[in-house]
Amino acid sequence: MIKVNGLEIAQNHFPDNSLLIKLDRIPKTNTPIIEWHYESDSEFFTLICIAKHFQCPGILKMPYCPHARMDRVKDESDVFTLKYFIEIINSLNFSKVQVLDPHSNVCMALLNNVEALSPVGYIHDALSHIVYLEEHDCSHEARMATYENLINFFPDEGAMKRYSDMTELAYAFGIKKRDWKTGQIKDLDIMNADLVKGKNIIIIDDICSKGGTFFHSAKALKKAGAEHIYLYITHCEKSIFEGEVFSSGLIDHVFTTNSIFKPEWETDKITIL
Numbered sequence: 395m396i397k398v399n400g401l402e403i404a405q406n407h408f409p410d411n412s413l414l415i416k417l418d419r420i421p422k423t424n425t426p427i428i429e430w431h432y433e434s435d436s437e438f439f440t441l442i443c444i445a446k447h448f449q450c451p452g453i454l455k456m457p458y459c460p461h462a463r464m465d466r467v468k469d470e471s472d473v474f475t476l477k478y479f480i481e482i483i484n485s486l487n488f489s490k491v492q493v494l495d496p497h498s499n500v501c502m503a504l505l506n507n508v509e510a511l512s513p514v515g516y517i518h519d520a521l522s523h524i525v526y527l528e529e530h531d532c533s534h535e536a537r538m539a540t541y542e543n544l545i546n547f548f549p550d551e552g553a554m555k556r557y558s559d560m561t562e563l564a565y566a567f568g569i570k571k572r573d574w575k576t577g578q579i580k581d582l583d584i585m586n587a588d589l590v591k592g593k594n595i596i597i598i599d600d601i602c603s604k605g606g607t608f609f610h611s612a613k614a615l616k617k618a619g620a621e622h623i624y625l626y627i628t629h630c631e632k633s634i635f636e637g638e639v640f641s642s643g644l645i646d647h648v649f650t651t652n653s654i655f656k657p658e659w660e661t662d663k664i665t666i667l
Contacts, residue, residue, distance in 0.1 A: 396440055397429040405440050415443055425489075426452035432460050432654055438482075445486040454483070457494040457511075457653035458629050465500035480504040494653055495600050495628040513628045513651070514560045517598060519667045520626040520649035521561065524596060545593045547615060549582070549607045557598045564589055568611055582610045584618055591619030602627040602650075604637030612644035622646045630655040630664075 396403045398420050406414040426448045430441055438460075445452060461476040476498070483491065484506045495513040496502050502510060524544065546565035548554040554567040566586035570579050584590065595615050597608055602625075612623050623645050630650035639645055640663055648664040660666055 395431045395433060396437055396444065398444060399423065399427050400429075403440065403444065405437070413439060413443070415440060415447075417444070417447065423448070424450055426450070427455065428452055429455040431652060432456070432458045435460065438479075442482065442486065445488070451487050451489040454486075454488045454491045456491060457651065459493050459496055459498070459501045459505075462497040462501045465498040476501060477504065494651065497601050497629065512560070513557075513600075516628065516649075516651055516667045517557070517560050517626055520596065520624070523649060523665065523667075524594070524624050524647075543594050545589055545595050545620075547584075547590075547595045547597045547611060549597065549599055549611050553599045556600070560598075563596075566590055568614065570607070570610070579606050579610050582607075582614045584614050587618045590615055593620060594622040594624070595620045596624045596626055597645075598626045600627065601629040601631075602639075603631050603633050605634050605639035606637060608645065609638040609642055612639075612642070616644055625649070629653050632656075632659055634664075635659075 396405075398417065401420055403415065403417070406416070408414050426444075428441065428444060430437065445454075461479045464473075464475045467474050480501065484504075489507060491505050491508045492511055493501065493505070493508060494511045496510055502508055521544065544563055546558065546561060546563045548557060548565060548567040550568055550570060554565065558565055564586075566584050566589050568582045568584055571581040571583065597611055597615075599607070602608065608625055608627075615623055625639070625645050625648045627648070627650050630648070631654060634640075634648070639648065646663075649667055650664065652666050655664075655666060657666060
């Protein structure tokens with residue numbers, strides 16, 4: 395989905411399937427604000443055409459940076475898609491490019507005029523939701539007691555370094571055990587496991603596909619004596635429904651943003667903040 399100055403742009407097509415864009419509702423402006431909630435690369439050409447149409451530096455709000463997963467090449471057969479994607483974005487000369495909780499430091503290093511937006515507000519919003527899910531007594535004392543029973547969990551050291559100072563909660567973190575031939579996670583060890591027993595846990599990370607990391611995290615946390623387990627992820631792909639995050643029953647609720655997750659995908663187990 396692409397919006398210009400708050401208005402969604404219809405991506406229509408001619409009979410030959412080439413793109414037809416009409417901006418009759420949107421007057422030209424010296425500072426167009428283009429908001430791109432990524433759905434597929436088919437929107438990219440629309441973005442290019444709109445940015446060039448205004449012929450002036452605008453602001454690009456791109457909460458999720460596409461191709462951030464392909465931020466390095468391992469051999470000559472790999473195509474460095476992130477590099478080429480960002481080269482085109484940079485060529486559009488935006489005065490500012492805003493990215494929410496960027497998945498890759500390479501993305502931030504390559505983008506011109508980039509501003510990384512912190513997810514701290516969303517994380518605290520998730521904590522507030524959890525307190526109300528756990529505590530029906532709305533008194534301040536009851537809410538504080540529920541909050542104090544929460545522990546942060548970070549699936550790896552990278553997430554710990556990124557998010558541990560965003561709340562005042564104690565935390566534990568994981569060390570993944572992988573099958574290095576396949577890259578699949580086989581198990582996970584918990585550091586500070588003594589903090590987990592009898593506590594409610596919020597797992598915090600930036601991105602989720604099928605959620606294998608979070609399934610193994612929840613399994614290890616339950617083994618260590620955790621009570622209720624919640625998950626916050628800034629960027630959640632629809633493929634989360636294909637993994638074991640929900641089918642395992644280990645994770646009570648998932649919180650995310652609308653960076654790539656659509657409102658129509660919400661269920662009673664997943665909330666868009």
